[in-house]
Amino acid sequence: MTVALLYSITGFLLFLMGICGLIFRSSLIRRALALNITASGIFLFIVAQAYKGESALPDPVPHGLVLTGIVIGASATALMIYLIGVLRYVSPGDNDSGEEE
Amino acid sequence: MAAATPSDILLCLLILSLALGVLGDANPFRGVIIFIVFGLVMALSWTRLDAPDLALAEAALGAGVIGVLFLVALRKQGEKDVSLATQRLRLNSVTIISGLLLIVFIVYLGALGVFSAWKTPGKGLVEPVYESLHLTGVSNPVTAVILNYRAYDTFLEIGVLYLVMLSVFALQPDEKAKFTSTEQYDRMLRSYARGIVPFMVLAAGYLLWAGAFRPGGAFQAGAMLGGAGILLHLSRPAMLLDMRGLVARLSLVAGFFSFCILGILAMLYGFDFLQWPSHLAKHAILTVETASTLSIGLTLTGLYASVERKLISPAIFYSGEEDNP
Amino acid sequence: MTAHLVITVVLVPILASIFTLFCGDMMRRVVCQIAGLTVLGSTCLIAYQTGHSRDVLNIVLSGWEAPLGIRLYLDGLSALLLLTTAIIAVCITFFAEAYFGVKARSGRLTFFWPLWFLVWAALNGLFLSGDVFNLYVTLEIINLAAVAMVALPRTHESLKAALNYLVIAFLGSLSYLFGVAILYTSHGTLDIQLLAELAGIDGPYILAAVLIFIGLMIKTALFPLHFWLPPAHASAPTPVSALLSGLVVTASAYMIIRLGFTVFAPLMHTPLTLLLGVLGGLAVLWGSVHALIQERVKMVVAYSTVAQLGYVFLALPVVVSGSDLAAMVWYGVLYFVICHACAKTAAFLAAGTLINVVKHDRIAQLSGAAQHWPMVFMAFGMAGVNLIGLPPSGGFIGKWLMLQAMINSGQWLLVLILIAGSLLAAGYIFRVLGIALQTSEDSRPPVPAPLQLTLTTMILAVLPLLLGVFSQLPFSLLAVGSPFGALP
Numbered sequence: 001m002t003v004a005l006l007y008s009i010t011g012f013l014l015f016l017m018g019i020c021g022l023i024f025r026s027s028l029i030r031r032a033l034a035l036n037i038t039a040s041g042i043f044l045f046i047v048a049q050a051y052k053g054e055s056a057l058p059d060p061v062p063h064g065l066v067l068t069g070i071v072i073g074a075s076a077t078a079l080m081i082y083l084i085g086v087l088r089y090v091s092p093g094d095n096d097s098g099e100e101e
Numbered sequence: 102m103a104a105a106t107p108s109d110i111l112l113c114l115l116i117l118s119l120a121l122g123v124l125g126d127a128n129p130f131r132g133v134i135i136f137i138v139f140g141l142v143m144a145l146s147w148t149r150l151d152a153p154d155l156a157l158a159e160a161a162l163g164a165g166v167i168g169v170l171f172l173v174a175l176r177k178q179g180e181k182d183v184s185l186a187t188q189r190l191r192l193n194s195v196t197i198i199s200g201l202l203l204i205v206f207i208v209y210l211g212a213l214g215v216f217s218a219w220k221t222p223g224k225g226l227v228e229p230v231y232e233s234l235h236l237t238g239v240s241n242p243v244t245a246v247i248l249n250y251r252a253y254d255t256f257l258e259i260g261v262l263y264l265v266m267l268s269v270f271a272l273q274p275d276e277k278a279k280f281t282s283t284e285q286y287d288r289m290l291r292s293y294a295r296g297i298v299p300f301m302v303l304a305a306g307y308l309l310w311a312g313a314f315r316p317g318g319a320f321q322a323g324a325m326l327g328g329a330g331i332l333l334h335l336s337r338p339a340m341l342l343d344m345r346g347l348v349a350r351l352s353l354v355a356g357f358f359s360f361c362i363l364g365i366l367a368m369l370y371g372f373d374f375l376q377w378p379s380h381l382a383k384h385a386i387l388t389v390e391t392a393s394t395l396s397i398g399l400t401l402t403g404l405y406a407s408v409e410r411k412l413i414s415p416a417i418f419y420s421g422e423e424d425n426p
Numbered sequence: 427m428t429a430h431l432v433i434t435v436v437l438v439p440i441l442a443s444i445f446t447l448f449c450g451d452m453m454r455r456v457v458c459q460i461a462g463l464t465v466l467g468s469t470c471l472i473a474y475q476t477g478h479s480r481d482v483l484n485i486v487l488s489g490w491e492a493p494l495g496i497r498l499y500l501d502g503l504s505a506l507l508l509l510t511t512a513i514i515a516v517c518i519t520f521f522a523e524a525y526f527g528v529k530a531r532s533g534r535l536t537f538f539w540p541l542w543f544l545v546w547a548a549l550n551g552l553f554l555s556g557d558v559f560n561l562y563v564t565l566e567i568i569n570l571a572a573v574a575m576v577a578l579p580r581t582h583e584s585l586k587a588a589l590n591y592l593v594i595a596f597l598g599s600l601s602y603l604f605g606v607a608i609l610y611t612s613h614g615t616l617d618i619q620l621l622a623e624l625a626g627i628d629g630p631y632i633l634a635a636v637l638i639f640i641g642l643m644i645k646t647a648l649f650p651l652h653f654w655l656p657p658a659h660a661s662a663p664t665p666v667s668a669l670l671s672g673l674v675v676t677a678s679a680y681m682i683i684r685l686g687f688t689v690f691a692p693l694m695h696t697p698l699t700l701l702l703g704v705l706g707g708l709a710v711l712w713g714s715v716h717a718l719i720q721e722r723v724k725m726v727v728a729y730s731t732v733a734q735l736g737y738v739f740l741a742l743p744v745v746v747s748g749s750d751l752a753a754m755v756w757y758g759v760l761y762f763v764i765c766h767a768c769a770k771t772a773a774f775l776a777a778g779t780l781i782n783v784v785k786h787d788r789i790a791q792l793s794g795a796a797q798h799w800p801m802v803f804m805a806f807g808m809a810g811v812n813l814i815g816l817p818p819s820g821g822f823i824g825k826w827l828m829l830q831a832m833i834n835s836g837q838w839l840l841v842l843i844l845i846a847g848s849l850l851a852a853g854y855i856f857r858v859l860g861i862a863l864q865t866s867e868d869s870r871p872p873v874p875a876p877l878q879l880t881l882t883t884m885i886l887a888v889l890p891l892l893l894g895v896f897s898q899l900p901f902s903l904l905a906v907g908s909p910f911g912a913l914p
Contacts, residue, residue, distance in 0.1 A: 006105040007150060010113040014120055015604070019202050021124035022597065028589060029129055029174060033136055035596050036167070037120050040143055042604045043155075044116075049611040050225065051150045053103045057242075058151040059225035062610065064246035065559055066155055068258050069603060071320055072566050074162050075265045076596050078404045079570060081174045083577060083589050085408050086272055088177065092582040201651075202601060205636055225614045229494045253487045253496045257551065257563045260440070264544055264567060267447075268574030271537035347448075354444050361441060364433075374433045376489035415447075416534045 007048030014041030028087075032080050039073045112146055133171040140164025153316035154243045157308070161324035166401050169331055173408045238382025239313040247318070248386045252375040256360040259393055263357045266400045269407045270344075273414035294336035301329035309394050313383065319356075319390040323397025330402030334411065342406035343413045350415060353400065356393030363389060428475050429485045432500055432554060434468045435508060439547035446539040451531045455523065458539060462516045465546070469505075469512040473903060476505040482907035484556065492557070493615035499556030501907025503760065506900055507553045507680060510764050513889065514672055514771050515546050517882040521775055522665035524878035525782060538578065545571045545669065552677050558606045558689070559616045561681060562599065565645070569595040572674050575666040576658050587657040594644055594654045602641030608634040609689070622688040627696075635690050639702075642685075645678035648702075648739060649709035652732045656716075659728040664778025667724060671731045672771030679738050679763050686742075687756060687909050694752070699742040706739025707843040714850030718857065723777040723787040726854050727770065730813060733847060734766050740840060741828040747835035753910035754831040760904060761897075762824025765890040769812035769821065772886035776806040779879040783872070789858055794866025796859070801880045803862050805887035810855035812890035815848045820893030 018038025022031055043066045050062035119139040126132045140163040147156035230242050230250070237245040247255045305325040312318030334340055344350065363385055364375045372378060377385040406412040442461030446454050476483070485498040522530075522538070529535055548567035555561045573595065577588035610616055612630045625631065647655035659670050686694055693699075713733025720726045738759055745752040779802050781787050784795065796803040812819035825844065832840045893900060905912045 003103045003105050003109055003150075006109055006113055007146065010116055013117055017117070017120050017124060022593075023200060025124065027129065028593075029171065030124070030132065031593055033123050033132060033171070035593065035600070036136070036163075037123060037139075038597075038600055040120075040139075040163075042600060042607060044143070044146065045604070046607045046611075047147060047150050047152050047155065049607070050152075052227070057227055057231065059227045060230050060242035060246050061226045061250075062607070063152050063155055063243045064251060064254075065607070065610075066152070067158055067243065067247060067320060068254055068559075068563065070155070070158050070163060071258055072261050072563070074167050075261045076566070076570060076592070076599075077167050078170055079265050079268055079573065080589065080592050080596075081170045082269055082272070082404065082408055083573075083585060083592065085174055085177055085410075086577070086580070087582070087585045087589065090580060090582050090585060202597075202637075202640060205633075205640070225610070226493060233490075233494070249488060250490050250494050251488070251496055251559075254560055254563050257548070257560075257567060260544065260548075261563070261567055261570065264541070264571055264574075267537050267540050267544070268570070268577075271534050271541060271574055272577055272580060273534050275533045350447055354447065357440070358444055361437060361444070365437070368430060368433065373486050373489045375487055414534065416532070416536060 003053075004048045004051045007051070008045050011041045011043075011045030011048060014038070014044060017041070028080070028084050032077055032084075035080075036073065036077060039069065043069055109149065112142070112149065116142055116146060130172075130175055133168065133175055136171065137164045137168035140168060152243075154241070154318065154321070157316055157321040158324065161321055161328060162401075166324055166327050166331065166405070170405060170408055173405065177408070177410075236379040236382070238377060238379065238384075238386055241312060241314055241316065241318070243316075244312050244318050244386070248389065249377060249382060252360075252377075256357075256364070256375065259356045259360065259396065262397060262400050263354060266353060266403055269404065269412070270414050270416060273407070273412065273416060275416065291336040294332050298329045298333055301325055301332070305329065305394065305398070309390055310387075312390065313386070319393040320397060322390075322394040324401065326394060326398025327401025327405075330398060331405045334402070334406060334409070341411050341413055342403060344403060344415045345413055349399070352395050353403075354396065356389065356396035359389045359392035428472060428483055428500070431468045431472050431475075432483070432485055432498060435465050435472070435512075435550045436547055436554065438464050438468070439543040439550065443540040443543035443547065446536075446543065451536075454536070454539060458519055458523070458543075461543065462519045465550075466512040466516050469508045472500070473505045473509045476500060476502055476906055477899070477903045480906050485554075492617035493620055496555075496557045496560050497617065498554045499618065500554060502903040502905060503680075503684075503907070504553045505906070506764065506903050507676075508550060510767055511546070511549050511553065511673060511676075514668075514767060514886065515549075517775070517886050518542075518665050518668055518672075518771065520878055521668075521778070521882040524876050525663075525665055525778060535578070538575070541571050541575055542665075542669075545575075545674075549673055549677055553680065556618050557616050558609060558618060558621065558685075562603055562606060565602070565677065565681070566599055568674055568677060569599065569645070572658075572666075572670055575669070576662040578663055578666060579661065581661075583657070584661040587654075587661045590654050591658040594651075598641045598644035600641075601637050601644070605634040605637035605641065608637070618685070618688055622691065625689055625692055627692050632693070635693050638685065638690075639682070642678050642682050643705075646675055646682065646735050646738065647732055648705050649712050649732070649736065650705075652709065652713070655732055656725060656728040659731060660722065660724040664724075664774060664781060667728070668771045668774035668778070671728065671774055672767045675731060675735060676763055676767045679735060682738065683756070683760060683763075691909070694742070694745045697746070699745055702739040703741070703743035703840065706736040706742070707840065709733060709736030710740060710843055710847040711736075711850070714847055714854065717854040718850060720854075721788055721790065723780065723789060723792075723858060724774070726789070726858060727773045727777055730773070730851065730854065731770060733851070734770070734813065737762055737825070737828065737844070737847070740843060741831060743840065744828075744831045744835045744837060749910065751831045751835050753908075753913060754827045754834075756908065756910055757901065757904060757913050758824050758827030758831065760824075761820060761827070761893075761900070764900070765812055765820030765824060765893050768886050768889040768893070769809040769819075772805055772809040772883055772889075773813065775879070775883040775886060776802050776809065779875050779883055782879060783875050789861055792858070792862045793864045794862070796862040797865070798872030799875050801884060802875055803859060805880070805883045807855070807859055808887040808891060810851075810859070812894075814851040814855060818891060818894040820890045820897065823894055823897055 021034030050059040122135040144156040144160040237249040305322040308317040309322035483500040552564040573592045717729035812821035815825040
């Protein structure tokens with residue numbers, strides 16, 4: 001088994017675990033964690049496929065894509081955590097801003 | 102292709118068991134702690150796969166800043182567990198989609214025996230990337246990819262960070278944050294922060310500069326700067342982050358705006374949008390990276406402060422609500 | 427020259443987004459209007475030049491040709507979508523200005539404007555993008571901004587809807603990203619045109635297709651993945667609902683058509699499309715029936731979106747039956763999507779105008795409302811004509827093309843669903859109009875609807891009818907760079 005294959009499989013499994021986490025967990029923080037695990041799985045898969053062995057240079061394009069992916073994923077997670085925080089302060093039926101909707 | 106060594110297998114097993122811990126642990130607090138460890142181990146595996154740039158980004162951003170945000174969210178959430186679904190397994194779209202994806206994979210794995218039949222991935226773009234590397238103004242290929250070859254993606258990606266900060270502003274309460282600290286004033290933490298923060302800023306500067314020829318760059322440096330900001334806030338619980346000033350808002354958009362300006366300049370001089378002529382590429386990249394580092398650092402600190410409810414939104418500025426006690 | 431214009435339509439909204447962060451109230455309004463009209467003007471020029479030169483345009487960015495760099499791709503379809511988006515977006519800008527009114531001049535609602543322009547820039551970027559990864563980035567901007575805008579009322583319901591939307595959009599993006607990663611691994615490029623040349627059916631290719639389509643199906647809210655859409659679209663402030671139902675779902679529908687007929691064209695000739703067709707059919711029926719039983723106008727319009735998006739998938743099984751029919755489906759679906767974007771925006775804006783004057787949108791209490799606000803209901807009715815698919819609307823032309831293709835290929839079940847969907851649409855539109863048109867005893871002097879609201883709604887309601895009457899021009903524009911040439 002090659003290194004690339006081993007880490008690709010690990011990436012696949014992480015992806016599956018993240019999806020399972022989404023199914024079986026309903027708490028929002030858990031769902032945010034599960035989404036992050038899913039994303040890590042995908043990133044691991046991409047980077048493993050870019051790995052070309054000990055002596056060869058890895059493909060830098062997937063690394064660039066994953067870096068973008070990490071930043072976007074972190075942004076989405078941060079927005080989610082913030083929204084969860086706001087939700088805690090706004091109880092049902094409470095009209096915080098006087099909108100008519 | 103290199104064969105996997107026992108240490109690789111061990112690392113993969115460690116990653117999987119940590120992921121299981123994150124998702125399976127009954128205590129959400131412990132789940133988050135394991136998530137941070139998971140991020141660090143992921144960083145290890147990035148290093149193993151010859152992707153040190155990603156290792157730095159994962160450790161600083163994924164495990165570091167996002168981990169802290171999760172911890173703060175949990176502390177604020179306290180005993181009240183916010184969840185949308187009333188039952189554990191409700192037939193909502195998340196469940197359906199997740200289930201669907203799961204089925205797709207199981208069927209796929211079973212039917213095709215993917216891993217035995219998986220063809221060796223092609224060369225990708227290794228050769229073209231290295232062939233033109235001398236024209237990009239940097240010698241770190243990953244920096245060349247994100248800030249030269251695919252600069253347009255990075256430009257929009259900086260836009261995503263800017264967007265998240267805007268979203269936070271748009272949802273801030275209209276009254277000024279009243280942060281009353283119940284936390285003990287921690288002398289140890291404070292003197293520690295006083296010592297370490299200047300070094301973190303220095304390290305951020307180094308990462309930024311080093312990104313041109315070795316692992317590092319704007320995102321890693323920005324995350325480091327954000328970390329410094331967070332530490333500063335941790336050591337002074339009563340400190341509020343005031344985003345009302347012009348300088349704060351300018352720093353927030355600096356990265357995004359510098360891409361716009363340099364892109365327009367390139368077009369005015371007859372080049373493509375975001376094209377850096379090879380003799381100026383180094384300076385152009387350093388300019389957008391510096392501006393982006395500033396923006397990313399401030400955005401991450403701002404996100405932390407907003408989750409802690411320690412942010413003074415610039416909106417207060419417009420409403421003319423000055424503090425006259 | 428066109429290259430500069432194309433960059434302009436992405437950059438100007440971005441600059442507007444940055445400037446609105448710094449401006450005071452008066453200045454902000456000036457910036458909004460100048461930016462909006464500049465983009466509208468540029469897209470008109472782009473559409474004119476594309477139609478005139480009849481050439482597709484590849485715009486290289488950063489000086490690097492594909493596969494190393496990213497290129498923008500402008501054909502008739504992109505040009506028409508840019509123009510439609512610009513018209514709708516300018517109308518929403520003026521509508522939002524009057525709708526939020528004084529409230530948005532200070533406080534947190536001022537941040538609606540930078541968010542709004544960022545979404546517009548990302549929409550333009552998405553319609554122009556020629557790179558699968560770049561599509562992911564633009565789509566992500568659109569989704570995250572949409573989430574923030576759904577949460578804008580800051581009520582418990584809207585925050586819940588926003589969080590649900592975020593989780594699902596995140597999952598959809600990840601699924602799409604995984605598909606993109608697999609495409610890159612097996613073909614070594616991210617450029618759509620190069621991928622289309624290299625495409626050949628094998629294991630990784632099918633896996634990538636399934637992942638990308640699941641991701642996009644989530645974002646277009648295809649049955650049974652539609653649960654998130656009605657609460658998100660109905661609980662947002664009206665300009666945002668209009669943006670979501672009019673433009674955001676159009677973006678992902680566009681991606682399905684674009685990728686389906688280029689990168690995944692070989693798969694379109696396999697029975698896999700049958701599955702999409704069945705789901706589309708269920709979406710049409712399910713969405714329409716639910717629209718029929720809603721109690722609020724905005725919920726009716728939101729469920730109608732679920733139903734109308736079903737048509738995008740409903741006609742796909744016909745593609746197998748030959749390239750002439752495939753061409754009819756391609757033109758029909760795209761024309762339908764474009765007209766739907768206008769009509770749906772108009773319907774939401776009409777509902778919003780109503781909320782602005784009556785302070786609610788419960789259908790049962792709207793009895794006699796058409797006496798007081800005839801223009802609003804006329805606009806709603808005209809949008810309804812398009813949603814039902816009656817002549818002379820553009821929706822009719824789109825449906826007619828799909829119907830002909832279905833009849834010619836002998837897919838009678840699809841024909842039946844299409845007709846049933848249209849009848850149900852007539853049901854939910856006339857239910858609202860019927861109650862509003864009743865004569866009521868209410869003699870209180872009505873609050874007049876603000877002119878700016880009525881006018882923008884009316885413009886968008888008339889647009890699908892114009893697209894129906896003058897269909898020559900848009901069709902000739904669509905033919906530029908079409909995978910099937912001109913309409914047979």
